[in-house]
Amino acid sequence: MKKMRLDKFLATYTTLSRKEAKRSIRQGEIQVDGETVLEGEKKISPCQHICMRGQRIEAKEHIYIMMNKSAGVLSATRDKNDTTVVECVECGGHELFPVGRLDKDTEGFLLLTDDGKLAHRLLSPAYHVPKTYYFTYEGELVENAAELVAEGIDIGGGVRTKAGILRLLETGTAELTIEEGKYHQVKRMIAALGGRVTYLKRISMAGLALDDNLRPGEYRELTEDELAVLTESANRS
Ligand code: URA
Numbered sequence: 001m002k003k004m005r006l007d008k009f010l011a012t013y014t015t016l017s018r019k020e021a022k023r024s025i026r027q028g029e030i031q032v033d034g035e036t037v038l039e040g041e042k043k044i045s046p047c048q049h050i051c052m053r054g055q056r057i058e059a060k061e062h063i064y065i066m067m068n069k070s071a072g073v074l075s076a077t078r079d080k081n082d083t084t085v086v087e088c089v090e091c092g093g094h095e096l097f098p099v100g101r102l103d104k105d106t107e108g109f110l111l112l113t114d115d116g117k118l119a120h121r122l123l124s125p126a127y128h129v130p131k132t133y134y135f136t137y138e139g140e141l142v143e144n145a146a147e148l149v150a151e152g153i154d155i156g157g158g159v160r161t162k163a164g165i166l167r168l169l170e171t172g173t174a175e176l177t178i179e180e181g182k183y184h185q186v187k188r189m190i191a192a193l194g195g196r197v198t199y200l201k202r203i204s205m206a207g208l209a210l211d212d213n214l215r216p217g218e219y220r221e222l223t224e225d226e227l228a229v230l231t232e233s234a235n236r237s
Contacts, residue, residue, distance in 0.1 A: 006030065007040030009050065013059050015090045029053050062115035063094045064227055066208070069110040070216035075101040085110060089219055099123060100181050108133075108202035109210040111230075112219070121234035122206055125162075125180055129233055132177040132204040133186050137195035141168070145193045149176070155188035164189070175203070206233035 004012075010021035010030070022040045024030060030037055031051045032044055044050065046059030067085060069075065074082045075098045082104070086096050089112060099111040099119045113119055121127050142148065149166040164178040176186055187197045203210050207229045214220065222230065 003043045003045050005040060006032065006037055006042045006044050006050075009044060009046060009059070010052070010057070012094070013046075013057050014052065017090075024052065062113060062118075063091055063096070064115065064118075064222040064230070065089060065091065065096065065112040065219050066211060066214070066222055066226070067110045067112055067219035068210060068214035068216050069102055069107055071105050071107050073217070074104055075110060085112060088217065102202060103184065103187075103200070106200045106202065107216055108200075109205050109208075110202070111205065118231065118234050122230070123181065127234060127236065128179045129206045130177050130179050130204075131181070131202060131206075132175055134173070134175050134201050134203050135186060135190070135197050136173050136199040137190055137197050138172070139195040141174075141190070141193045141195050148193065149189065153189060153192050155182070155185070155192050159188075161185065161189060206230050 007018055007021040007025060010016050010024065011018040014021070016024060025038060025040045028036050028038060029052055031049075032042075033049050037044075050057050067089070069085055072083075073088060074084045076084045077086045077097050078084060085098050089096060094114045096112045096114055097119070099113060099122050102108065102110055111119075111122070122129050146166045146168065149161075149164045152161045152163055154160050159182060161178065161182070162180055164176060167175045169175065176189065178185060178189075182188075186200055190197050208222075208226055211220065
């Protein structure tokens, strides 16, 4: 790895901004190979042992964030009118983007990363990555709704879905697992079955469940075990 300024290293591999990184260095909070360094411009190698208040900072190539997206926020990097999920995350110098999209009014599990290769695989239909949605709906679904979903259904515009799994829960609530991500897919599938989705939340993706402790709008980095599950899903075609 190439040498870089200490303040840039901190801004890249922690959630500190460049300004906060400089302040932390001036306050003597940073040690490089056991020695406190007070100059932000000092060049270090990311492989050195760098600690902030006693905690090692690892130079990770990529960052992976689990967000519980709240309704009203756009799944995009930038937008002229609306707040985007990327604007809601503090992550130093990483250029994050959302892996796929949830509608503006949909809540739940959204993965944000700067790892284009993994994102591509998770989104590619060839890799069959399952996504499960919990939803509430109005209206009566046709009696054989679960069988129809298992066979694939016509959702209009010449689109036929691949096999999915529909689990009916208490009246007006259900879960749907699909391996695709067509435009408004869940809402269109439920409409084709006679209902209207009134609330939609993604509760799992690629074998990872949304962390119950994350309230809408909150996020955290994936643990190493979670990342291993995700990578495994993305390598299975
Ligand atoms: N299907 C939808 O209809 N909307 C979403 O946000 C995700 C899946």
